[in-house]
Amino acid sequence: MGKPAVKQEPTLSNWPDDGEAFRPATEVAAIAVQIMAECPEMNWLTDANIYYQFQEEMSGDTAGNCSRVPKKYRSLIDVYFVITIDWVAWHQLNTEQCRRVVYHELKHIGKNENGEWTCEKHDFEGFVGEWVMFPNVIRNDVHLGKIFVQAELELVAGEKKRANGSAK
Numbered sequence: 001m002g003k004p005a006v007k008q009e010p011t012l013s014n015w016p017d018d019g020e021a022f023r024p025a026t027e028v029a030a031i032a033v034q035i036m037a038e039c040p041e042m043n044w045l046t047d048a049n050i051y052y053q054f055q056e057e058m059s060g061d062t063a064g065n066c067s068r069v070p071k072k073y074r075s076l077i078d079v080y081f082v083i084t085i086d087w088v089a090w091h092q093l094n095t096e097q098c099r100r101v102v103y104h105e106l107k108h109i110g111k112n113e114n115g116e117w118t119c120e121k122h123d124f125e126g127f128v129g130e131w132v133m134f135p136n137v138i139r140n141d142v143h144l145g146k147i148f149v150q151a152e153l154e155l156v157a158g159e160k161k162r163a164n165g166s167a168k
């Protein structure tokens with residue numbers, strides 16, 4: 001698969017000085033559509049009605065987040081999730097790093113046993129797929145890396161324990 005589908009729009013090179021903190025992120029949406037098509041475990045998210053936006057600069061050491069739209073707004077907007085990406089951070093990332101950030105945020109979307117959409121936390125095994133997909137990106141990550149380095153260390157430690165037969 002070639003690259004052209006990813007950067008469909010000219011990148012906003014400057015954030016307009018109009019006081020708006022959020023803007024639609026069509027290039028993020030394009031990458032998400034591509035990832036959903038490429039990854040079998042992501043196919044089902046085409047039903048998740050996700051809205052993608054940039055935030056000029058997010059607080060904290062993060063490149064993005066994923067929020068579930070509360071049910072009380074469903075009659076107002078036909079969106080179940082909002083994925084917000086730090087615009088400043090985004091423009092410091094290469095294409096593979098951008099793909100990884102989008103993959104990560106998509107991984108937050110889940111469904112519970114009642115079939116209701118949920119926002120998943122980091123402490124579940126689904127995120128292992130991220131290391132499999134983007135091993136090199138993750139090791140060099142400065143925005144999202146801390147959480148994963150820690151989790152990866154715990155995972156490796158857990159596997160060693162299992163290999164030694166000491167885990168329950």
Ligand SMILES: [Zn+2]
Pocket residue numbers: 104105108122
């Ligand atoms: Zn996350």
